[in-house]
Amino acid sequence: MVTVGQMRFRITLTALVALILTVLPLPVWLDALRPAFLVLTVLYWSINTPRAGGIGLGFACGLMLDVFQGPVLGEHALALSIVAYIAVREHQRIRSKPAFQQSLLVFAALVFYEFVVFAIDGWTGHPVTSPLRWLHCLTGAIIWPPAAAILSYSEGRPA
């Protein structure tokens, strides 16, 4: 059993790696395909350790995302808080599902997350209407099983 402190450290570390993967410069065509690593990480921790992860983690990670790529502070913070809240509420139901169904649920969560960001983008006057922005939901759902396996390894559990 790991302590909460160790858990927090691991969560912070994985979130940092996910953030780096999110802002790493990539060619334009690859960039549209890049899954939202940080959202996946927040989802994983919210589902698997709702006590240590969860809404506060979502808020903090979202704020960092805002600093890197948000038109207005608080945008990703709100979207990630909502997604993390849903994941924490439903964590027992999601955790017991097989991998494929988990991927589908993650896909739904990512679409919801992107919709919130899309809506706030529009309301704050920075509309980005390219259909490419929805593409990462698909790649995120595809990458969920291996990502979850890697994260569960970092948690100290056998995958």
Added chain:
Amino acid sequence: MTAFGTAAGRPLQGRGGSPGFRFTVYAALAVVIMYLDQRAHYLEPARYALQSAAYPIQLAVNSPPTAWRWLRESFQSRESLRAENERLRAHQRDLELLAMRYAALAHENGELRGLREALPPVAERWLPAEIINIQLSGLRQRLLIDRGASNGVFKGQAVLDDRALIGQTTHVGPWSAEVILITDPEHAVPVRIERTGLRTIAVGAGDGSSLALPYLPANADVRGGDLLLTSGLGGVFPEGYPVARVSEVHRDAVQPLAQVRAAVLSHIDSDTEVMLVWFREGHPAAPASTAASGADARSGNPAMQPLAAPPRPAAAPRPDTAVAAASPPAPARAAAPPPRAAAPKPRAGPQAPVPAAPGGENPAAVIEAAAPPGDSPPPADTPADQPQVPPR
């Protein structure tokens, strides 16, 4: 140490309230932050602090490309270095030849404009900055550069590369700054067509390499290959820097406006360095002032007006003052009339506005130049070699 007795051991609801309560608190906090950032701009200091916290991550993210470039440069062969040196030397010789005439031309231009002495160049100071990160994802086109407030960079500063205008700074952190590119769909740059002097607004098209000119009437005199220069309006960019070249003009009989596209002249994809420029305050060609930003620039800067009239031919050298005080979309509308103002001349048709080009920048200037016959030569903006009467 076990989890017993720690926060993790307690039931889920135990720490900081139920998930629902915590969610409400965080969501409310996020909404408040958004409101403050969007409406009131109270959060600039907070953003500044967060940006400084983010800087190490940005550096780490950028380090592999930087290391690769360094490695490649350090293993470059002697021949390729020598060839590059040769090329640069030839280039420098060409530039020196151009610069030789520059002083004489600047002096002559000053005399033509009725100024007593030649002005110093408008750019006072340059600072090269390295590009840390390029964000061309989605429809957002931003750069991150490695200079920030500690180098004196300010919000709304013009950024150029060695060929043309790139954009302006939007968020300034202590050691880094974000640059919005002119190709970003949220960015508009006031431009003037070099050939005719017609002013308009160029809006980013969002594809990384082109601009759209949405406010030109269908009968505006614009062709493929026309060079667009900054017009100096709007209080951010100084006058006369190259921006883009018109690549395609489409006129539709049922559309009142022409659809014009222009390809930017800068090469953001191959640049590793950009230039931050400080402009001499009080210079006629300089943007309004360094303090002009946000609402100030939007409502027109009063500091711009005292500069308006150089000694003699009042309206002619600075015909743009009337427009300068207007809001950004207004210059576009104001730029539209010239062809129509010039139309009453005998030769109608799309080419007619050409001879009116010297005054064509502003209807008022056209009238003034035309009304008292032989009163004064046309404004000094006219290139000396441009024919005043078009060939029949």
